[in-house]
Amino acid sequence: xxxxxxxxxxxxxxxxxxxxxxxxxxxxxxxxxxxxxxxxxxxxxxxxxxxxxxxxxxxxxxxxxxxxxxxxxxxxxxxxxxxxxxxxxxxxxxxxxxxxxxxxxxxxxxxxxxxxxxxxxxxxxxxxxxxxxxxxxxxxxxxxxxxxxxxxxxxxxxxxxxxxxxxxxxxxxxxxxxxxxxxxxxxxxxxxxxxxxxxxxxxxxxxxxxxxxxxxxxxxxxxxxxxxxxxxxxxxxxxxxxxxxxxxxxxxxxxxxxxxxxxxxxxxxxxxxxxxxxxxxxxxxxxxxxxxxxxxxxxxxxxxxxxxxxxxxxxxxxxxxxxxxxxxxxxxxxxxxxxxxxxxxxxxxxxxxxxxxxxxxxxxxxxxxxxxxxxxxxxxxxxxxxxxxxxxxxxxxxxxxxxxxxxxxx
Numbered sequence: 001x002x003x004x005x006x007x008x009x010x011x012x013x014x015x016x017x018x019x020x021x022x023x024x025x026x027x028x029x030x031x032x033x034x035x036x037x038x039x040x041x042x043x044x045x046x047x048x049x050x051x052x053x054x055x056x057x058x059x060x061x062x063x064x065x066x067x068x069x070x071x072x073x074x075x076x077x078x079x080x081x082x083x084x085x086x087x088x089x090x091x092x093x094x095x096x097x098x099x100x101x102x103x104x105x106x107x108x109x110x111x112x113x114x115x116x117x118x119x120x121x122x123x124x125x126x127x128x129x130x131x132x133x134x135x136x137x138x139x140x141x142x143x144x145x146x147x148x149x150x151x152x153x154x155x156x157x158x159x160x161x162x163x164x165x166x167x168x169x170x171x172x173x174x175x176x177x178x179x180x181x182x183x184x185x186x187x188x189x190x191x192x193x194x195x196x197x198x199x200x201x202x203x204x205x206x207x208x209x210x211x212x213x214x215x216x217x218x219x220x221x222x223x224x225x226x227x228x229x230x231x232x233x234x235x236x237x238x239x240x241x242x243x244x245x246x247x248x249x250x251x252x253x254x255x256x257x258x259x260x261x262x263x264x265x266x267x268x269x270x271x272x273x274x275x276x277x278x279x280x281x282x283x284x285x286x287x288x289x290x291x292x293x294x295x296x297x298x299x300x301x302x303x304x305x306x307x308x309x310x311x312x313x314x315x316x317x318x319x320x321x322x323x324x325x326x327x328x329x330x331x332x333x334x335x336x337x338x339x340x341x342x343x344x345x346x347x348x349x350x351x352x353x354x355x356x357x358x359x360x361x362x363x364x365x366x367x368x369x370x371x372x373x374x375x376x377x378x379x380x381x382x383x384x385x386x387x388x389x390x391x392x393x394x395x396x397x398x399x400x401x402x403x404x405x406x407x408x409x410x
Contacts, residue, residue: 001395024084044363051075083352090358114197125150133350157328164331209269226303236266
């Protein structure tokens with residue numbers, strides 16, 4: 001299985017060439033950068049969880065030599081060198097992989113518009129160790145205030161598809177707000193991905209004039225959740241919708257009433273009128289409790305603001321995208337934090353943190369692509385993505401006669 005995976009990523013994504021051109025800041029390295037980075041890459045592919053766990057795998061004679069080379073790095077060396085690689089090198093490789101997926105029509109069935117979601121995530125925190133890139137906050141422990149050091153970042157993620165497709169990430173600097181970091185990240189994403197997406201969506205934090213104008217000036221539509229009764233836009237929309245007859249449609253186990261109007265100018269500072277969509281959703285949930293099926297009914301209310309005109313994006317599609325924004329939480333953050341050790345502190349240094357997260361993104365995208373595009377449906381029906389990673393780990397032991405795929409790429 002591991003040999004088949006390596007052949008796939010080499011044939012489709014030219015992986016060996018991208019790996020062998022990586023460079024770091026060392027003058028005369030004893031261990032090639034490619035061997036160090038590919039060790040970290042397979043740490044995530046095989047779900048080893050930590051550098052020490054990967055080092056224990058590398059210590060076995062001839063176990064991973066056909067993947068990482070004969071000179072195997074230690075855990076400390078992997079962490080040190082990941083802090084010496086320029087992150088833009090890994091961003092470029094992630095960009096190439098995502099563009100290759102686009103050319104291979106992976107995103108062709110998602111409609112003619114593509115949306116990316118921006119959201120912040122806290123990677124880890126410590127009350128003992130810190131670095132120059134740490135943010136600080138005071139928390140109460142047993143009635144005493146102590147300083148906690150933490151690292152947060154903003155991730156840009158393509159939403160609306162079966163695959164979780166992270167595009168890029170940026171760490172939040174000390175004393176900096178999430179939206180400021182998001183604009184810096186989005187500037188680079190637009191430069192690297194160009195026409196790869198059409199609109200940006202975010203939570204209520206992103207509903208501010210500077211961010212919406214930032215997107216408008218760069219030819220991208222923006223969409224955000226509206227929260228807070230003190231917002232003039234929300235009050236204006238509520239007053240208008242109170243005199244409008246709602247529309248109605250049904251989804252499986254869900255009834256939706258909606259109000260959709262455009263031309264709102266009460267969002268102070270935004271360069272163009274906004275459109276507001278309001279929905280009232282009645283959801284029927286059925287679950288088994290105590291050998292009995294119990295049905296519960298939940299009511300939810302949502303407000304979204306967007307620069308999309310009604311003529312360009314119908315109400316139902318706007319509603320779908322509003323809820324698909326949660327893809328970045330459910331399919332990316334939760335999955336990678338729970339099963340791929342994204343929130344583990346591999347090396348407490350800003351550059352290393354970015355490089356570890358970008359390497360994880362590369363490994364996760366390639367794993368998903370192999371799972372969805374190479375494995376047969378009959379095989380996938382009995383194998384989850386986590387199961388695939390476990391199968392790859394088990395097959396490493398049996399990889400004794402297959403020639404090295406790294407040598408073919410060099």
